[in-house]
């Protein structure tokens with residue numbers, strides 16, 4: 001199925017090769033605060049297809065997290081429309097359509113890794129045998145086999161983030177929403193996790209929406225990159241990242257990769273001009 005998206009951003013028409021799972025139209029969000037209203041999102045038109053890996057990139061405060069939180073039903077838009085898997089975000093949340101991964105692992109320190117992963121399954125009322133099966137399956141998926149009985153503080157930061165990805169995957173969501181999950185980690189660990197995430201994505205075919213500040217990370221991981229501009233956050237440009245699925249780390253030195261990275265950098269610079 002091919003879907004044509006009309007977007008006010010640069011690169012106005014986008015051909016999606018899969019059915020749309022997230023669709024926003026004229027999405028707006030104004031936070032009411034004690035001082036003055038904060039216009040966080042303005043006129044966001046975005047369609048994300050099933051199985052895509054889409055990164056949101058933009059300067060601090062441009063609304064990346066807010067957009068992810070709207071998709072996740074953690075914030076309510078003040079204008080426009082949004083559908084997630086053909087449902088409202090609220091219905092999608094109730095249907096456990098997505099798993100959410102935060103910048104910091106958000107694991108409970110008093111529970112073992114296995115019990116952290118099992119927690120949402122307990123809340124869902126899934127029986128112990130199935131919980132144990134899913135814990136083992138997802139530990140293996142993020143290369144943490146044998147670490148289930150450890151506590152979070154016994155694991156490195158990178159391993160803790162992998163455990164939170166396993167927890168998000170355990171509810172078997174169609175989608176992963178990831179808010180700068182590797183932002184607090186050093187470069188080498190981040191490179192390694194980027195490689196692992198890419199393999200995981202290729203294996204599971206989940207739709208991923210990924211917030212990052214890093215241009216190389218966005219280009220390395222994504223099928224499309226949404227470049228946002230600040231105050232109020234809007235989409236400046238959507239860039240295709242047509243590097244194929246097989247992406248070893250040294251792809252980052254190729255002319256194709258560097259050309260896309262330059263386009264993203266130019267987009268971020270031009271987006272800043274909105275502020276002036």
Ligand SMILES: Nc1ncnc2c1ncn2[C@@H]1O[C@H](COP(=O)(O)OP(=O)(O)OP(=O)(O)O)[C@@H](O)[C@H]1O
Pocket residue numbers: 031032033038039040058059060061062063064065066067
């Ligand atoms: N609950 C809230 N109440 C009021 N203002 C808010 C709230 N949440 C976010 N904001 C404001 O909305 C704007 C967008 O914030 P958001 O966290 O989405 O940006 P971001 O692009 O994710 O930033 P960063 O890259 O620094 O994480 C900012 O100006 C922020 O201060």
